[in-house]
Amino acid sequence: MGRLVFFFQEALRALKRNGAPSLAAIVTTVVTVVLLGMLIPIFQTAQGKSEEVRDQLNVQYALYDDATKAEIASLQKELEGIPHVADVTFISKGEALETLKSELKDKTIVEELHTNPLPNSFEVKADDAANLGSIQAAVYPNGPQGKSISPIISNPFDRQQSSEKIEQVTSALKVVLTVITALLVLASLMLVGNTIRLSIYTRRREVEVMRLVGATRWFIRWPFMIEGVVVGFVGGLLAILILWLGKITIVDPLSDSIGVLAAQNSTTLGFPALVAILFAASILVSTVGSGVTLRRFLRV
Numbered sequence: 040m041g042r043l044v045f046f047f048q049e050a051l052r053a054l055k056r057n058g059a060p061s062l063a064a065i066v067t068t069v070v071t072v073v074l075l076g077m078l079i080p081i082f083q084t085a086q087g088k089s090e091e092v093r094d095q096l097n098v099q100y101a102l103y104d105d106a107t108k109a110e111i112a113s114l115q116k117e118l119e120g121i122p123h124v125a126d127v128t129f130i131s132k133g134e135a136l137e138t139l140k141s142e143l144k145d146k147t148i149v150e151e152l153h154t155n156p157l158p159n160s161f162e163v164k165a166d167d168a169a170n171l172g173s174i175q176a177a178v179y180p181n182g183p184q185g186k187s188i189s190p191i192i193s194n195p196f197d198r199q200q201s202s203e204k205i206e207q208v209t210s211a212l213k214v215v216l217t218v219i220t221a222l223l224v225l226a227s228l229m230l231v232g233n234t235i236r237l238s239i240y241t242r243r244r245e246v247e248v249m250r251l252v253g254a255t256r257w258f259i260r261w262p263f264m265i266e267g268v269v270v271g272f273v274g275g276l277l278a279i280l281i282l283w284l285g286k287i288t289i290v291d292p293l294s295d296s297i298g299v300l301a302a303q304n305s306t307t308l309g310f311p312a313l314v315a316i317l318f319a320a321s322i323l324v325s326t327v328g329s330g331v332t333l334r335r336f337l338r339v
Contacts (some may be wrong), residue, residue: 060237068325071273072279072321074223076278080313082220083223086213094172099162101192110191114192123167127164127165130156178192178195268322278321
């Protein structure tokens with residue numbers, strides 16, 4: 040117990056004596072944790088929005104007006120039997136018109152119509168947005184310009200082309216965000232490690248003297264590792280305080296009016312869990328960084 044108290048006293052004394060490197064390490068930890076604390080929720084929100092958009096993608100097929108109920112029922116069963124089809128919904132002309140009314144800001148455009156120009160249609164959803172192309176190919180075996188599997192299908196809606204573009208964009212977005220997150224984590228670890236290395240480099244003579252007078256490696260290492268714990272604790276605490284202030288002053292007040300900000304409240308990793316992970320990571324990285332970096336100076 041007495042030795043542990045001695046190590047803590049030595050660590051605190053070293054932090055005071057080497058104020059500039061210690062402050063640089065703390066500031067670096069704060070910046071790193073704040074950046075990660077901002078990027079992780081953004082990554083989660085973008086992932087959630089991407090999956091939400093992908094889940095809403097579908098293929099729609101317009102039907103001829105003279106299609107009978109028996110033909111419509113037969114086509115629905117045939118569509119449901121196509122691989123990767125999750126759901127098939129029949130949309131009548133009246134339902135399509137009501138949907139159009141709800142989507143238009145200027146209702147007079149629809150109210151001035153004397154007849155309903157919209158066709159009956161089937162809305163086909165896939166088990167995964169990536170399988171929309173295979174469903175389209177199954178309905179039109181000879182290509183979009185060829186014949187469909189049923190004579191009552193008039194044409195696919197143009198929305199299919201938009202669905203393919205959205206699916207491609209969301210897939211690319213997931214890859215880009217994953218790469219950015221990985222690069223930031225790697226850069227953060229290197230930045231914190233280099234700052235700690237600089238702090239220890241300024242005291243390399245002290246370490247060499249202690250080794251020459253017979254101090255063991257762990258006797259020398261413990262104060263430095265405790266310094267790493269203190270740096271990580273203070274840096275993580277300040278970073279979490281900044282993130283918390285940003286959440287209650289910016290994110291929460293604007294979440295009611297901005298859908299993207301509101302989506303962060305429904306992410307799998309809540310703010311308390313994020314805080315705990317970032318706090319533990321800041322302490323762990325600083326501690327391990329101190330111990331690993333010191334190893335080269337112990338070879339005397």
